[in-house]
Amino acid sequence: xxxxxxxxxxRMAGVAPSTVSFVLNGKAKQMRIRDEVAQKIMxxxxxxxxxxxxxxxxxxxxxxxxxxLIVESISGSFFASLARTIEIEAERLGxxxxxxxTENNAEKGGELxxxxxxxMVDGYLITPAPGMENDIRRLVQMHxxxxxxxxxxPGIKAPYVLIDNFHGVQLGMDHLFEKxxxxxxxxxxxxxxxxxxxxxxxxxxxxxxMEIPFRKxxxxxxxxHDSREQNLAHxxxxxxxxxxxDAIFFATNYLGILGLEAxxxxxxxxxxxxxxxxxxxHDIFRLYPPGITCIEQPIEGIASKxxxxxxxxxxxxxxxxKESQVxxxxxxxxxxxx
Amino acid sequence: xxxxxxxxxxRMAGVAPSTVSFVLNGKAKQMRIRDEVAQKIMxxxxxxxxxxxxxxxxxxxxxxxxxxLIVESISGSFFASLARTIEIEAERLGxxxxxxxTENNAEKGGELxxxxxxxMVDGYLITPAPGMENDIRRLVQMHxxxxxxxxxxPGIKAPYVLIDNFHGVQLGMDHLFEKxxxxxxxxxxxxxxxxxxxxxxxxxxxxxxMEIPFRKxxxxxxxxHDSREQNLAHxxxxxxxxxxxDAIFFATNYLGILGLEAxxxxxxxxxxxxxxxxxxxHDIFRLYPPGITCIEQPIEGIASKxxxxxxxxxxxxxxxxKESQVxxxxxxxxxxxx
DNA sequence: GGCCTGTGCTAAATCGATTTTGTAAAGATT
DNA sequence: AATCTTTACAAAATCGATTTAGCACAGGCC
Numbered sequence: 001x002x003x004x005x006x007x008x009x010x011r012m013a014g015v016a017p018s019t020v021s022f023v024l025n026g027k028a029k030q031m032r033i034r035d036e037v038a039q040k041i042m043x044x045x046x047x048x049x050x051x052x053x054x055x056x057x058x059x060x061x062x063x064x065x066x067x068x069l070i071v072e073s074i075s076g077s078f079f080a081s082l083a084r085t086i087e088i089e090a091e092r093l094g095x096x097x098x099x100x101x102t103e104n105n106a107e108k109g110g111e112l113x114x115x116x117x118x119x120m121v122d123g124y125l126i127t128p129a130p131g132m133e134n135d136i137r138r139l140v141q142m143h144x145x146x147x148x149x150x151x152x153x154p155g156i157k158a159p160y161v162l163i164d165n166f167h168g169v170q171l172g173m174d175h176l177f178e179k180x181x182x183x184x185x186x187x188x189x190x191x192x193x194x195x196x197x198x199x200x201x202x203x204x205x206x207x208x209x210m211e212i213p214f215r216k217x218x219x220x221x222x223x224x225h226d227s228r229e230q231n232l233a234h235x236x237x238x239x240x241x242x243x244x245x246d247a248i249f250f251a252t253n254y255l256g257i258l259g260l261e262a263x264x265x266x267x268x269x270x271x272x273x274x275x276x277x278x279x280x281x282h283d284i285f286r287l288y289p290p291g292i293t294c295i296e297q298p299i300e301g302i303a304s305k306x307x308x309x310x311x312x313x314x315x316x317x318x319x320x321x322k323e324s325q326v327x328x329x330x331x332x333x334x335x336x337x338x
Numbered sequence: 339x340x341x342x343x344x345x346x347x348x349r350m351a352g353v354a355p356s357t358v359s360f361v362l363n364g365k366a367k368q369m370r371i372r373d374e375v376a377q378k379i380m381x382x383x384x385x386x387x388x389x390x391x392x393x394x395x396x397x398x399x400x401x402x403x404x405x406x407l408i409v410e411s412i413s414g415s416f417f418a419s420l421a422r423t424i425e426i427e428a429e430r431l432g433x434x435x436x437x438x439x440t441e442n443n444a445e446k447g448g449e450l451x452x453x454x455x456x457x458m459v460d461g462y463l464i465t466p467a468p469g470m471e472n473d474i475r476r477l478v479q480m481h482x483x484x485x486x487x488x489x490x491x492p493g494i495k496a497p498y499v500l501i502d503n504f505h506g507v508q509l510g511m512d513h514l515f516e517k518x519x520x521x522x523x524x525x526x527x528x529x530x531x532x533x534x535x536x537x538x539x540x541x542x543x544x545x546x547x548m549e550i551p552f553r554k555x556x557x558x559x560x561x562x563h564d565s566r567e568q569n570l571a572h573x574x575x576x577x578x579x580x581x582x583x584d585a586i587f588f589a590t591n592y593l594g595i596l597g598l599e600a601x602x603x604x605x606x607x608x609x610x611x612x613x614x615x616x617x618x619x620h621d622i623f624r625l626y627p628p629g630i631t632c633i634e635q636p637i638e639g640i641a642s643k644x645x646x647x648x649x650x651x652x653x654x655x656x657x658x659x660k661e662s663q664v665x666x667x668x669x670x671x672x673x674x675x676x
Numbered sequence: 677g678g679c680c681t682g683t684g685c686t687a688a689a690t691c692g693a694t695t696t697t698g699t700a701a702a703g704a705t706t
Numbered sequence: 707a708a709t710c711t712t713t714a715c716a717a718a719a720t721c722g723a724t725t726t727a728g729c730a731c732a733g734g735c736c
Contacts, residue, residue, distance in 0.1 A: 003692090005691095005692060005693080006692065006693060006694095007692075007693095015715080015716085016715070016716045016717070017692090017693080017694095017716090017717095018694080018695080018696095018715080018716070018717080018718095019714090019715065019716075021693070021694060021695085022694095022695095022715095025694080027695095031714080031715080032712090032713060032714060032715085033714070033715075034713095034714070034715090037714085037715085052692080052693065053397075053458075053691085053692050053693065054458065054693095055393060055396045055397045055402070055458055055691090055692080055693090056397055056691070056692035056693035056694090056721090057692080057693055057694080058393045058693090058721095059391075059393045059394055059397050059691090059692080059693075059694095059720095059721050059722070059723090060692080060693050060694045060695085060720075060721050061693085061694065061721085062721080064393070073418075076418075080411075080412055083412055084412065084439075096436070098434070098436050098437075099436075099437055101422075120391075120392065120393055257625065260625060261625060264627060283621075283622065284621065284622050284625060284626075287595065287598060287599060287622060287626065288622075288625065288626060289602055289627075341722090343721095343722060343723080344722065344723060344724095345722080345723090353685080353686085354685070354686045354687075355686090355722090355723080355724095356685085356686065356687080356688095356724080356725075356726095357684090357685065357686075359723070359724060359725085360685095360724095360725095363724080365725095369684080369685080370682090370683060370684055370685080371684070371685075372683095372684070372685090375684085375685085390722080390723065391721085391722050391723065392723095393721090393722080393723090394691090394721070394722035394723035394724090395722080395723055395724080396691095396723090397690095397691050397692070397693090397721090397722080397723075397724095398690075398691050398722080398723050398724045398725085399691085399723085399724065400691075
């Protein structure tokens with residue numbers, strides 16, 4: 001009941017192992033194997049059901065045909081959609097994917113990268129978290145194929161794919177303006193990631209464009225390292241102190257969900273007392289009455305573009321990637337919270 | 339800038355490669371390597387930062403030190419918690435985990451198993467879906483280490499770990515009775531999985547125990563293959579036709595969420611018009627006003643027990659596993675929907 | 677002194693592929 | 707006819723580890 005090896009196939013076909021290998025790897029022409037022989041080999045392969053031993057191939061070629069996907073949290077709908085699309089695309093190209101989550105643990109990111117390095121993944125797809133900067137820089141320096149998603153580090157010359165954050169917030173703000181809201185608060189969090197500063201910049205810009213004076217009091221940054229409870233209290237206080245607001249823009253879906261809870265506690269109903277809009281969709285936003293308006297990320301687009309960029313790096317030693325910093329437009333999903 | 343190999347280390351330490359291997363694998367005593375030599379080797383290893391090439395080790399030993407985790411859906415909180423716990427436990431034991439989701443695709447499950455087989459995982463952790471029965475049977479016949487979670491097939495002698503479904507529903511029903519509810523509906527789905535029939539059996543039994551006549555009309559099975567919209571309509575009709583119900587028991591969290599939407603559409607509020615309880619918790623149940631009562635699965639317990647059972651199979655060729663069909667008690671989480 | 681038994685390691689085989697090099701036979705060239 | 711090419715494969719090296727078999731030397735025993 002032992003595994004069929006290339007040698008066995010060779011013996012069955014009456015040829016040398018190398019010949020079988022050539023045929024199986026499409027090098028029959030190049031190695032001028034007669035069609036006759038090639039066909040005989042293919043016959044034996046097909047009806048014996050032989051499949052190459054991936055580990056052996058990996059050892060010999062140095063290619064694991066495996067990609068590493070490192071995300072913040074393995075739960076969360078963002079990851080779920082991302083993973084699905086990436087896995088499908090990867091499989092189509094003959095690659096496997098291993099997932100890892102940093103679970104918001106700064107140093108775990110680095111460990112994971114090293115772990116995957118040992119495991120010999122051929123390339124990395126990463127949603128960067130604060131603290132992973134150096135590890136990612138190292139990967140780039142070692143010329144390992146990497147594509148960042150959802151965020152990036154301005155100092156590192158790695159390809160990335162993400163939503164156009166500035167444009168996304170603009171969409172949301174325009175929608176709020178259209179609906180007549182003018183006193184718009186903004187809730188963010190103090191992580192130094194580029195997407196958050198972009199969103200904030202867009203919020204300020206949007207106000208300016210409408211000639212609404214920007215008031216610092218209407219903006220709050222929750223503390224990333226605080227507990228959920230602390231953040232909730234913080235947010236509740238912010239809303240209570242800004243009774244005149246007619247709408248709140250939440251910079252991430254985590255914040256938005258927190259917002260729903262805070263508003264619930266304050267017995268403020270949407271959109272009567274307060275309109276709510278959130279960057280990044282979430283299952284809950286569809287279900288939670290009355291439905292939360294949001295800016296949806298083009299997750300599938302991000303995933304497939306990221307794979308494409310990674311493959312370009314894997315395929316050959318082509319020169320520096322050009323046009324490898326991609327932003328894709330988000331989509332406004334209007335529900336009844338605005 | 340090439341990778342350091344065992345040979346390099348051997349040369350640096352002035353010994354043979356085999357000697358280094360013995361020392362690194364803790365066989366120094368057995369192979370009577372002098373402490374002196376062993377220590378010198380360890381010195382070289384430590385300060386050179388050598389790490390064995392996993393692929394080569396894998397090829398030689400036939401052990402990939404990798405486990406395959408096959409779940410229905412890679413989103414979903416059940417999977418998220420499961421994956422986290424399993425990954426942590428596995429890492430502690432020196433194993434990696436690759437995830438795969440069947441995405442409710444009957445035949446994809448089989449493909450995955452074969453795919454992982456090719457990839458040479460050492461063992462399988464599977465949450466069985468309908469249609470995977472034969473593939474799982476094959477695994478067991480081939481004496482591949484397998485542990486099933488969340489469900490099992492009565493005909494297959496594979497170890498499994500799952501919540502005590504009967505007891506869980508009982509907990510929920512007792513809670514409903516205690517709160518004074520007597521007209522209790524039951525919503526299930528027509529998948530032939532053991533956990534669903536167990537839950538249903540428990541529902542019927544609980545009614546009998548309270549001497550409440552079981553009425554078929556109060557129970558509905560949605561069609562697994564219907565679309566979300568169809569199911570929603572089906573559920574809405576069920577509720578409309580059972581106006582006299584004062585509580586509904588949903589057999590899975592997917593059904594529960596659907597129920598929330600249906601009740602929302604019918605403008606029925608919980609628990610005033612209808613109490614709601616659901617088997618298996620979900621993020622949304624915590625947030626959705628007024629909070630949904632549910633039976634929580636002991637996910638971490640399931641995960642760690644499953645790993646333990648798998649390791650027992652991996653460790654040695656010990657005889658037939660005894661006490662390998664495990665059920666763990668669930669926990670009632672009371673929120674304001676009851 | 678010859679034979680046996682431990683020591684303490686090294687040499688070589690092995691895992692299952694890929695890839696480079698080698699080679700016999702047929703055909704082309706001078 | 708002798709030499710060179712080309713054809714069509716086979717043989718052997720290789721990837722980086724583990725593991726089995728082997729081997730030199732020291733000491734003990736008869």
